[in-house]
Amino acid sequence: MATVRDVTFDLLRRHGLTTMFANPGSTEIPLLTDLPDDLNFILALHEGSVIGMATGWAIANEQPALAILHTTAGLGNAVGAIATARLNRAPMVILVGQQDRRHLAFEPFLTGHRLDDLARPYPVWTGEPARAQDVPGAVARAWHAARDLRGPAVVIVPMDDWQAPADDLEIPAPARLRRADAVAAETVSELVDLLTGARSPALVVGAGADGERAWAALTALAERLGCPVWQEAFSARAGFPQDHPLFAGFLSPSRAELRKQLAGHDVVVSVGAPVFRQYQYEPGPLVEPGTRLAIVTDDPDEAHRSPVELAVLASPAAVCELLAEQVPARSGDPDAVGRQIHLPAPPEPGVPLRGRDVLAALAARLPRETVLVEETPSSRPDLHALVPARTPLGFLSAAMGGLGFALPAAVGVRMARPDRPVVAVVGDGASLYGIQALWSAAHYRVGVLIVVLANGRYAVMDQLARGHSAGGSPAWPGFEEVSVRGLAHALGCPAVRINNYDQLVRILDDTLPTLADRDEPLVLDVAVEAAPGTYSG
Structure with missing residues (x-):
């Protein structure tokens, strides 16, 4: 008879989770011993490296990665890296081991206490299956959550569940899920009007705009507007080609400097970035009076916390493609805002390197x-x-x-x-x-x-x-x-x-x-x- 482990492995194959990053402990032995040849095990020597490697893999592959952690010690060691994965919007399924379900009531050695709370609030979803036969469904649900919510999803699995028989088993998750990526014209109509009426618009880009489609759309939009493009402060990824003549540089995390940088622009639209990322607290407004702010993002949290006149919650690439089609091209040559990069001369012999x-x-x-x-x-x-x-x-x-x-x-x-x-x-x-x-x-x-x-x-x-x-x-x-x-x-x-x-x-x-x-x-x-x-x- 097939086991929960067998069914879960088939599910991992179906969803492309065939590379697993792990630092194993005893509660993962039933899962990881005698792995099938088509599942690729990658060992890291610390849980932070497990999640860090999975984060890089997920971002570069643009699909969920698979990580495996050892009960309290492993999950606890990895919490900082899980928080980073969440803010980097790296999709990831994390399997966390737990002691044998049959004697958890006696709190045996290596029992994980409240594992569902240990990494909270950073996982986008956490599942603790009520019975062994619910494990494959929880893994499928975690994959969908990681992919749609773009972050780490956690499933806690007692070690004896893997060898349980896979009878009376259902998968409460779709085998395939199709997403609509199109944006209706009326969704961007207010934004079109805002940019069309702008005297001196500017764009701010962030990590949410890092991709070939978004770069192409933003480049077309910036050239149509003839406007400068700024990169958000502390951005984890680039949202625009930084060697483009319209790239103006990086916004400051200081409110006073930010006001100076955006002074003179009556409309500023942030794409794939919050409005605006700060560091040390400074009093005063984000922008000068008279500057109107809007945001385009597919991250609800990013939209909800941004103090803007207009937020558009949709794919940045799809929105910018429509804007580039509908916003009238501005007449005249754009101002020369492109950065001039001047590499410093090599140090003199004997001078310490900087x-x-x-x-x-x-x-x-x-x-x-x-x-x-x-x-x-x-x-x-x-x-x-x-x-x-x-x-x-x-x-x-x-x-x-x-x-x-x-x-x-x-x-x-x-x-x-x-x-x-x-x-x-x-x-x-x-x-x-x-x-x-x-x-x-x-x-x-x-x-x-x-x-x-x-x-x-x-x-x-x-x-x-x-x-x-x-x-x-x-x-x-x-x-x-x-x-x-x-x-x-x-x-x-x-x-x-x-x-x-x-x-x-x-x-x-x-x-x-x-x-x-x-x-x-x-x-x-x-x-x-x-x-x-x-x-x-």
Whole structure:
């Protein structure tokens, strides 16, 4: 007789969940022992890396990934990464093990208490099947929830359920679900009128507009309007080609600076981004009086919390396609708003490397189709200024802002998209939160390039402390003794320590031209000087 495990495996195959990212424990043994050959098991050495790799895989594949976690300890270790996956809108089915159902009442060793609450509110859906035969249906429901709500969905499964007979079993979920992507003309009529009557419109784009169709539609709309296009602050993905003449740069997370940037625009429409992402609190309005705000998004939460005159809840790509057809083309040549990117000159011999020197060297050499995964808070302003995203999925970062995303996410992206070169740019402090992912990269021969900007400290925190008060002194020490190269070697991953510019460009010139074909990871542990100043987002 077929078991619950057999039926669930068939369901996983039907929904394309045949690659599973996991760090197993004893409660997952009945599920994972003697896996069929067509199910691909990927081991990560920490649960944060499990979810981080699955997040990168899901974003790059644009379909749900499958992750498996071990009861309380595994789910608890992964909560931060699950929160990041939710804000990055990465669809994911997470199976969480639980002790044997037959003696849960006695609270045996490794019993998970209130597992349904442990990661709340970050899963988009959580299921705890009442009986073993309900497990396949819960997994199917989780797949639909992850796909439609674009986030992690959790199913908690007692370990004995997998071997239960699959009799009296029904799947309370559709085998196939079709979605309507069309947008009616009346849906955008108010937005058409708003833009048609604008004297000086502007667009703001965000992660929700990252895709080939949305990029094409936004480019057509911006050119029809002849208006500047801004990228939202702290965006996890690029929503517009950043080498386009109409790309104006990145919005500030400061209200005062934001008002200056958008001053003079009477209509601002945000596409695939909230209105507007902030950081430290500042009093005052978001925009100057007289500026009318609208938003286009497929995320209800994003629409509901945006203080706008008009919100359109629909596919950004479909809406912008209609707008580009219906909004009259503006006469005259648009203002020259495109950024001029000027790469800094190489440092003089003997001068310590700065983060921007490394980023400039990368910018001059990165293949156009590179996926750049970022987690270097103190150098992010320089990265945005020097390294434009030129293709969809060209830039990826953690929407949550917590550390530990970039290393595993880069590995997951490259696994899902072996046709794209993948480069992670990571601070040494950030790398320590997800360093275990280097073992998975090496073991599974994932050809990512990881550039670690190593200044031996939490530089962004030092900058924030100095900005908090005149001469502010951080309470935390540096960690110059840590060797990322040594840690990489200990995890079986090739790594090189780089101490000067000539060595850096030599290795980049050797590595980047063939990065798309690379089947082995490489870590560049680059010694850089901590830059002074205050973090600007």
